[in-house]
Amino acid sequence: xxxxxxxxxxxxxxxxxxxxxxxxxxxxxxRFLAEALRAHGRExxxxxxxGGTDIGEALRSVVLDPKNTAMSDExxxxxxxxxxxxxxxxxxxxxxxxxxxxxxxRFADSTVAYQGYGRGLSRAFIDQANAFACxxxxxxxxxxxxxxxxxxxxxxxxxxRSGADRLEQAGEEFHARVNEAFLEIARRDPERVRVxxxxxxxxxxxxAVFAEIADLFPWMDxxxxxxxxxxxLDTKRVxxxxxxxxxxxxxx
Numbered sequence: 316x317x318x319x320x321x322x323x324x325x326x327x328x329x330x331x332x333x334x335x336x337x338x339x340x341x342x343x344x345x346r347f348l349a350e351a352l353r354a355h356g357r358e359x360x361x362x363x364x365x366g367g368t369d370i371g372e373a374l375r376s377v378v379l380d381p382k383n384t385a386m387s388d389e390x391x392x393x394x395x396x397x398x399x400x401x402x403x404x405x406x407x408x409x410x411x412x413x414x415x416x417x418x419x420x421r422f423a424d425s426t427v428a429y430q431g432y433g434r435g436l437s438r439a440f441i442d443q444a445n446a447f448a449c450x451x452x453x454x455x456x457x458x459x460x461x462x463x464x465x466x467x468x469x470x471x472x473x474x475x476r477s478g479a480d481r482l483e484q485a486g487e488e489f490h491a492r493v494n495e496a497f498l499e500i501a502r503r504d505p506e507r508v509r510v511x512x513x514x515x516x517x518x519x520x521x522x523a524v525f526a527e528i529a530d531l532f533p534w535m536d537x538x539x540x541x542x543x544x545x546x547x548l549d550t551k552r553v554x555x556x557x558x559x560x561x562x563x564x565x566x567x
């Protein structure tokens with residue numbers, strides 16, 4: 316349940332996050348879902364973490380810059396939390412209050428996985444820091460996209476598109492811990508976190524994603540969508556259609 320002040324709109328705000336290791340396809344399916352929701356008349360706000368605000372994007376450039384090898388694990392954690400606090404107060408909470416659907420590429424679960432399991436920092440402290448930064452905002456649903464192979468599979472896909480950032484350079488063992496962490500998070504919170512395996516065909520993955528959130532949108536039973544809605548995902552790139560959306564990376 317999203318913990319924000321009740322909206323006065325006829326439709327309540329819904330917060331959906333997409334999580335997963337590197338190269339899992341989060342950006343593609345955020346864009347595709349956004350297109351479907353907008354076609355059905357919903358306001359959709361697409362975001363990424365860290366980022367989504369001017370301050371957040373500046374922090375992102377620092378924390379992911381591969382030249383910043385001197386950054387400590389503790390500093391890394393606090394940069395992520397600072398970016399999160401800003402995006403929640405500036406964008407996410409106001410959007411939910413006015414009844415929008417917010418789709419976010421990563422959120423607090425990523426900090427648990429990367430800085431908690433991956434870096435080995437105190438998970439108890441991370442839970443406290445996440446609670447402070449999130450200000451009571453919690454996803455209604457989280458889609459955990461997993462690749463069929465090992466950690467290297469996703470890393471190759473991610474680094475092929477744009478070169479490795481600072482976290483992508485952390486190594487296969489680090490990312491194997493991260494991937495296992497996400498699965499553990501899903502096991503602990505199965506009602507919120509739904510695991511979707513990225514299929515060879517993007518259309519199959521998209522159908523699975525839609526099935527896992529259909530209870531949040533009564534029309535999403537397939538009958539309201541054009542017959543070729545999913546199939547065309549295999550033949551064309553899906554773009555963000557709203558200029559207000561922030562950058563979402565390049566997985567599409």
